[in-house]
Amino acid sequence: MPVKYYDESIECMDRTELEKLQSEKLCTQVKRMYERVELFRKRMDKKGLKPSDIHGIEDLHKLPFSYKQDLRDYYPYGLFAEPMKNIRKVHASSGTTGKQIVVGYTENDIRTWERCVCRQLVAADVDENDFVQVSYGYGLFTGGLGLHDGAIALGATAIPTSSGNTERQIRTMIDFGSTVLCCTPSYALYLGEAVEQKGLKSQLSLKAGIFGAEPWTNTMRKAIEDKLGIKAYDIYGLSEIMGPGVSYECGEQAGMHVNEDFFIPEIIDPDTGEVLPKGASGELVFTTITKEGFPLIRYRTRDICSLNYEKCKCGRTFVRMNKPTGRSDDMLIIRGVNVFPSQIEEVLLNMGGSVTPNYLIVVDRVNNTDTLEVRVEMSDDFLSDNVRSIEALEATIKANLQSVLGLSAKVRLVEPRTIERSEGKAKRVQDNRKLI
Numbered sequence: 001m002p003v004k005y006y007d008e009s010i011e012c013m014d015r016t017e018l019e020k021l022q023s024e025k026l027c028t029q030v031k032r033m034y035e036r037v038e039l040f041r042k043r044m045d046k047k048g049l050k051p052s053d054i055h056g057i058e059d060l061h062k063l064p065f066s067y068k069q070d071l072r073d074y075y076p077y078g079l080f081a082e083p084m085k086n087i088r089k090v091h092a093s094s095g096t097t098g099k100q101i102v103v104g105y106t107e108n109d110i111r112t113w114e115r116c117v118c119r120q121l122v123a124a125d126v127d128e129n130d131f132v133q134v135s136y137g138y139g140l141f142t143g144g145l146g147l148h149d150g151a152i153a154l155g156a157t158a159i160p161t162s163s164g165n166t167e168r169q170i171r172t173m174i175d176f177g178s179t180v181l182c183c184t185p186s187y188a189l190y191l192g193e194a195v196e197q198k199g200l201k202s203q204l205s206l207k208a209g210i211f212g213a214e215p216w217t218n219t220m221r222k223a224i225e226d227k228l229g230i231k232a233y234d235i236y237g238l239s240e241i242m243g244p245g246v247s248y249e250c251g252e253q254a255g256m257h258v259n260e261d262f263f264i265p266e267i268i269d270p271d272t273g274e275v276l277p278k279g280a281s282g283e284l285v286f287t288t289i290t291k292e293g294f295p296l297i298r299y300r301t302r303d304i305c306s307l308n309y310e311k312c313k314c315g316r317t318f319v320r321m322n323k324p325t326g327r328s329d330d331m332l333i334i335r336g337v338n339v340f341p342s343q344i345e346e347v348l349l350n351m352g353g354s355v356t357p358n359y360l361i362v363v364d365r366v367n368n369t370d371t372l373e374v375r376v377e378m379s380d381d382f383l384s385d386n387v388r389s390i391e392a393l394e395a396t397i398k399a400n401l402q403s404v405l406g407l408s409a410k411v412r413l414v415e416p417r418t419i420e421r422s423e424g425k426a427k428r429v430q431d432n433r434k435l436i
């Protein structure tokens, strides 16, 4: 296979060897950053730490954390570790709140990124014969160009449709013979619905979908796989660390392998900052051990998940992260109860197809009391079957939500195709309390 950057032996490396490699790279990175990044040096000095105190990954926990706010405080280039003449490109992420953050890549960083995305694609059985339709947004968002460059580096044919214009996406998919679709899972579902409605599934050549950039459940995976006739793979990444390419599912679909020769993951207690025992669920933290342009030590992602160190059936030894269940900053606290949107999604998608995976969570405050309303679309099947009344279905969903969340919610069933669709990341929560 003429794959420029693909080297399977690294992903299947003996873990003792891998940890040795990580330790060497970590020490070099800490020394380099101490010399070049003022904020990191200050934080190390405050802890009374010198680069020579760090001997390997066993000392990782001693290093100071870094935060999204740092990127805002040092906006745009204040945390870069290379002069701008060595930065080949920048990307940015606006997130849901606040000022956008900017990240930069050197030539070597771009090569690393391509290599990481190649691994994602190969794990999904993509090779140089494939036509990879990239329907993530192109531009400052890392999704579009990240997948695009990776597909080209692999030797596949990239079809850079970017996001939006659903009619044209489907026409291109059919006419150009796309075999792989890359976009957010919510957009994949939307495309799947449109394909189903137009009866075009048999004209597709798709075999795989590479979906990420937002949380999604296994039940949603099943819905997408059925509608598009594909195997759907989860990929994870964030602009601050790399963009797409941080971790990826293999054919086992049992957790996402972290590219550990470039990024070291840790799971910490988000409140105390303590590293949690292997397998525990907590906040994911990453250290970039080879990045040159914009390296980060112990970056607090705010994503909640756990790590699985068991060897995967696929042969890869890289640790697997479980699907993030939400973000510590996306978690809703409703009448004192912690609620993740993914818990609500799980309930809705387990309703035997009576409702679609299109929903909106509306939180409000009435007379000083939080209210939770879940709006979800009824499926065409439910409406045509006519077996159960809308009231009965609403009551069942309400009871299921109560038992999973320990909280009563109002459930409102709405007509199919009335909840606004997203071409990028889906907006699932409308928290009106923040507006007060």
Ligand code: DLL
Binding pocket: 093, 136, 142, 143, 144, 211, 212, 213, 214, 215, 216, 234, 235, 236, 237, 238, 239, 240, 243, 244, 245, 301, 303, 323, 324, 327
């Ligand atoms: O979303 C990078 C990306 C593009 C990943 C394309 C995968 C595919 P940001 O816009 O900086 O970067 O958003 C990063 O999105 O901290 C997670 O909260 C969330 N996220 C990304 N992938 C997943 C996933 C890109 N597979 C933030 N599951 C992260 C759950 C995800 N959440």
